[in-house]
Amino acid sequence: xxxxxxxxxxxxxxxxxLLWTLLFGEIFLRLIDPQALMPRYVTGTPYGxxxxxxxxxxxxxxxDVTVEYRINRQGMRDDRSFxxxxxxxxxxxxxxxxxxxxxxxxxxxxxxxxxxEAQLRADxxxxxxxxxxxxxxxxxxxxxxxQSIARRFHPDLVLMxxxxxxxxxxxxxxxxxxxxxxxxxxxxxxxPGVATQDWLMxxxxxxxVADHSHLYNxxxxxxxxxxxQLLGFLRKRATGPAENExxxxxYAINQAEVDLAAALLREAQSELRRDxxxxxxxxxxxxxPDRVFSSxxxxxxxxxxxxxxxxxxxxxxxxAARAPGARLFFPHGARHLTPLGAGLLADETxxxxxxxxxxxxxx
Amino acid sequence: MLFFTxxxxxxxxxxxxxxxxxxxxxxxxxxxxxxxxxxxYGWWNIHFLALLAFTTGLDYLTALxxxxxxxxxxxxxxxxxxLALVSAIGFALNHGREAELLLLPPLAACxxxxxxxxxxxxITDDARRARSWMQLSIVVNxxxxxxxxxxxxxxxxxxxxxxxIGLPLGFVxxxxxxxxxxxxxxxxxxxxxxxxxxGKLEPSTGFIEFAAFLxxxxxxxxxxxxxxxxxxxxxxxxxPIYRSEVKAGAMLFLWGLNKKIVxxxxxxxIANPIFAHPGRAxxxxxxxxLLSFTFQIYCDFSGYTDMARGLAKIMGFDLRLNFNLPxxxxxxxxxxxxxxxxxxxxxxxxxxxxxxxxxxxxxMVCRNLMLxxxxxxxxxxxxxxxxxxGFLHGAIQIVYRxxxxxxxxxRADDGSLAGTATNLLAWALFMPxxxxxxxxxxxxxxxxxxxxxxxxxxxxxxxxxxxxxxxxYALPLFLIECGFRFAPLRDAYLRAPFxxxxxxxxxxxxxxxxxxxxxxxxxIYFNF
Numbered sequence: 001x002x003x004x005x006x007x008x009x010x011x012x013x014x015x016x017x018l019l020w021t022l023l024f025g026e027i028f029l030r031l032i033d034p035q036a037l038m039p040r041y042v043t044g045t046p047y048g049x050x051x052x053x054x055x056x057x058x059x060x061x062x063x064d065v066t067v068e069y070r071i072n073r074q075g076m077r078d079d080r081s082f083x084x085x086x087x088x089x090x091x092x093x094x095x096x097x098x099x100x101x102x103x104x105x106x107x108x109x110x111x112x113x114x115x116x117e118a119q120l121r122a123d124x125x126x127x128x129x130x131x132x133x134x135x136x137x138x139x140x141x142x143x144x145x146x147q148s149i150a151r152r153f154h155p156d157l158v159l160m161x162x163x164x165x166x167x168x169x170x171x172x173x174x175x176x177x178x179x180x181x182x183x184x185x186x187x188x189x190x191x192p193g194v195a196t197q198d199w200l201m202x203x204x205x206x207x208x209v210a211d212h213s214h215l216y217n218x219x220x221x222x223x224x225x226x227x228x229q230l231l232g233f234l235r236k237r238a239t240g241p242a243e244n245e246x247x248x249x250x251y252a253i254n255q256a257e258v259d260l261a262a263a264l265l266r267e268a269q270s271e272l273r274r275d276x277x278x279x280x281x282x283x284x285x286x287x288x289p290d291r292v293f294s295s296x297x298x299x300x301x302x303x304x305x306x307x308x309x310x311x312x313x314x315x316x317x318x319x320a321a322r323a324p325g326a327r328l329f330f331p332h333g334a335r336h337l338t339p340l341g342a343g344l345l346a347d348e349t350x351x352x353x354x355x356x357x358x359x360x361x362x363x
Numbered sequence: 364m365l366f367f368t369x370x371x372x373x374x375x376x377x378x379x380x381x382x383x384x385x386x387x388x389x390x391x392x393x394x395x396x397x398x399x400x401x402x403x404y405g406w407w408n409i410h411f412l413a414l415l416a417f418t419t420g421l422d423y424l425t426a427l428x429x430x431x432x433x434x435x436x437x438x439x440x441x442x443x444x445x446l447a448l449v450s451a452i453g454f455a456l457n458h459g460r461e462a463e464l465l466l467l468p469p470l471a472a473c474x475x476x477x478x479x480x481x482x483x484x485x486i487t488d489d490a491r492r493a494r495s496w497m498q499l500s501i502v503v504n505x506x507x508x509x510x511x512x513x514x515x516x517x518x519x520x521x522x523x524x525x526x527x528i529g530l531p532l533g534f535v536x537x538x539x540x541x542x543x544x545x546x547x548x549x550x551x552x553x554x555x556x557x558x559x560x561x562g563k564l565e566p567s568t569g570f571i572e573f574a575a576f577l578x579x580x581x582x583x584x585x586x587x588x589x590x591x592x593x594x595x596x597x598x599x600x601x602x603p604i605y606r607s608e609v610k611a612g613a614m615l616f617l618w619g620l621n622k623k624i625v626x627x628x629x630x631x632x633i634a635n636p637i638f639a640h641p642g643r644a645x646x647x648x649x650x651x652x653l654l655s656f657t658f659q660i661y662c663d664f665s666g667y668t669d670m671a672r673g674l675a676k677i678m679g680f681d682l683r684l685n686f687n688l689p690x691x692x693x694x695x696x697x698x699x700x701x702x703x704x705x706x707x708x709x710x711x712x713x714x715x716x717x718x719x720x721x722x723x724x725x726x727m728v729c730r731n732l733m734l735x736x737x738x739x740x741x742x743x744x745x746x747x748x749x750x751x752x753g754f755l756h757g758a759i760q761i762v763y764r765x766x767x768x769x770x771x772x773x774r775a776d777d778g779s780l781a782g783t784a785t786n787l788l789a790w791a792l793f794m795p796x797x798x799x800x801x802x803x804x805x806x807x808x809x810x811x812x813x814x815x816x817x818x819x820x821x822x823x824x825x826x827x828x829x830x831x832x833x834x835x836y837a838l839p840l841f842l843i844e845c846g847f848r849f850a851p852l853r854d855a856y857l858r859a860p861f862x863x864x865x866x867x868x869x870x871x872x873x874x875x876x877x878x879x880x881x882x883x884x885x886x887i888y889f890n891f
Contacts, residue, residue: 017865020862020865020866021869024866024869024870024873025869025873028870028873028874028877029873029877032874032877032878033877033878218877222876
């Protein structure tokens with residue numbers, strides 16, 4: 001047999017085996033360990049941070065739920081679009097956060113943004129809630145999202161999400177750093193994998209695979225998770241020795257991370273005050289195996305906790321978790337809040353907003 | 364550095380090319396193996412490198428002496444020099460700290476070697492001198508093992524016994540770290556000395572080959588407990604490494620990896636919470652926990668052995684089979700021919716036969732069996748639960764022997780339907796007994812094991828969702844092992860086309876990638 005034919009034959013066999021390996025992997029995963037299919041429709045923005053793909057419509061499939069996401073042309077998860085100018089007599093609330101605020105694994109009507117708006121309106125407040133949440137955001141990106149996007153909509157109140165991953169996210173994004181206690185911008189952009197994702201998303205075949213392949217989603221989650229670990233490790237090394245780490249439900253938090261997060265929250269509050277707006281931190285309780293839940297905000301300096309007390313839904317969560325079969329977080333997928341968990345957190349947030357009287361000033 | 368971790372992958376990736384280059388000469392190959400093995404062992408705790416070097420030096424001399432020779436100064440110098448070198452490296456790696464732990468004991472050990480060579484050399488009678496060397500090996504090795512493993516256990520037990528009659532001894536338990544794999548390499552070392560004493564083995568005059576054999580990293584932590592007669596010749600020559608051997612070794616490693624991190628670790632996640640609070644569980648949950656541990660212990664240990672054997676194959680070495688489908692055994696004697704074979708045979712050859720073996724009256728044979736099993740239990744750990752485990756196995760063996768069940772089953776192996784049914788019945792009757800003994804092996808206390816077994820015996824709420832979790836991991840393993848066990852299935856697989864074999868490999872790979880337990884566990888037998 002001629003050498004060229006032999007080589008071609010070997011290449012063909014190799015390709016067939018590769019195809020069979022991928023096909024077998026897809027079958028294996030579907031039978032043995034079905035994956036949550038949760039493609040992320042995010043892209044780069046001119047402000048150096050990620051944003052939801054404007055106008056995107058996509059689905060997440062997990063063993064618990066099937067959810068449709070509709071992103072408006074302004075990059076918010078909403079069916080409506082909003083004029084930048086605030087309607088007269090209306091209070092505007094902007095929500096800045098990650099996938100919890102986007103409402104991953106929740107239908108639109110169950111999202112925190114929708115629930116808070118509905119409840120406040122039911123209580124007689126004329127409000128609009130604008131959801132600027134983007135999956136993967138930390139406090140640093142939330143701050144930039146406010147400065148570059150949300151500010152244009154003149155919010156009267158900003159709900160700033162807080163979650164345990166923010167400690168690590170803020171260091172990993174390296175958008176800000178502390179220089180002798182002073183917060184300063186370190187890098188202009190943090191767009192991990194966005195260029196590749198944008199390039200791939202142009203292909204209909206890729207979108208089909210991303211939306212429906214269990215093997216692809218498994219591989220992407222693994223690569224993403226390991227890259228995140230590696231990047232976090234490298235950035236942490238750059239920011240200094242990780243002394244005095246505190247264990248927070250599988251996350252090891254060090255003092256440098258706490259200091260940076262506190263500085264970012266203080267900076268966000270100052271900026272908002274300069275714009276005549278108020279800020280309320282919404283603390284997402286940590287999942288714990290024994291269903292007692294905990295707060296990662298506890299690690300913050302006492303002075304910050306006094307000036308920026310978070311929305312604390314822990315007592316409501318603990319109380320609700322005692323009911324047999326009550327689930328506040330989904331057990332599969334990315335394990336976000338269930339409608340019950342989101343409802344409890346929304347109730348507590350509304351209670352705090354109404355108690356603060358902030359809406360009286362803008363209405 | 365566990366076989367399934369990234370540090371080990373990095374270690375092996377660096378080691379293997381160097382190893383292949385070093386194979387041009389036996390000495391260079393063995394030196395590379397020694398350095399790699401001591402690095403591997405010291406990765407866990409550098410304090411115990413000197414202990415391994417001490418055993419090496421001691422048994423190098425005792426094997427020579429036990430063979431009737433007189434170790435000379437050069438051989439003494441090799442033992443002392445090696446110990447001094449390893450101790451100095453350990454001391455340097457410890458930043459020059461803890462000289463009292465890292466330098467003084469090796470110095471004392473060198474004095475012991477010297478005293479032994481001088482004093483035993485005074486014995487003129489060859490046979491007496493050989494026996495004295497053999498006894499020295501046994502006494503010193505067992506003393507080291509006893510100190511690290513059993514000192515606190517016996518001290519506490521004696522104190523409790525005396526306290527119960529109003530005479531407390533005031534024993535204070537020491538904080539002792541158990542050196543990894545000590546039970547394995549101690550037994551391996553003693554076995555070699557006894558074999559040379561018995562004339563079954565020529566003592567090794569090459570110190571390097573013996574040091575490489577005793578520290579060989581694939582099996583140093585959890586066996587198999589190798590026989591010098593099988594391994595030492597492999598350290599004296601360089602066998603070719605065939606591609607088929609590398610492929611077989613890689614497959615064996617992958618199969619072992621699967622057993623460990625997919626089956627054993629996931630079953631541990633089912634068993635551990637129930638064993639921790641047996642009082643809160645239903646009979647069904649307790650039964651699932653016991654069955655989960657039954658498969659966990661098998662997959663954990665045999666998985667490690669498969670990985671060790673696979674690595675050895677890739678390196679051109681042959682480690683002995685340590686597990687041969689033990690859960691297909693129909694009788695206790697068959698079980699011990701299939702389970703931890705290297706330990707079973709060690710206990711048979713060096714303990715059971717020394718006690719008299721099958722010679723003498725029925726009562727004497729029963730006594731020998733029971734003593735062997737009790738000591739076998741104690742070998743696993745310093746706790747009364749392990750003694751109970753050994754006792755139960757001893758008792759089961761005695762009952763089966765008295766009833767002559769093995770002999771009856773030999774007649775059933777005639778391929779007839781009745782014979783098959785008899786074998787199945789024997790298996791179905793024996794396996795629950797094995798499971799019951801595992802309750803004592805796993806439990807933290809006798810009371811906990813009793814609570815587990817009594818809880819199961821109540822047969823309350825036997826249906827539980829946990830059965831499906833157990834079956835998800837245990838049943839595929841059982842079915843695959845059926846394929847190994849029964850010749851027609853095995854032959855059909857071997858005759859199958861390439862694509863079937865290829866699919867089996869990628870299935871194992873996907874299984875490891877996808878189903879690896881989130882809560883990784885160290886190997887259970889590292890504790891022994």
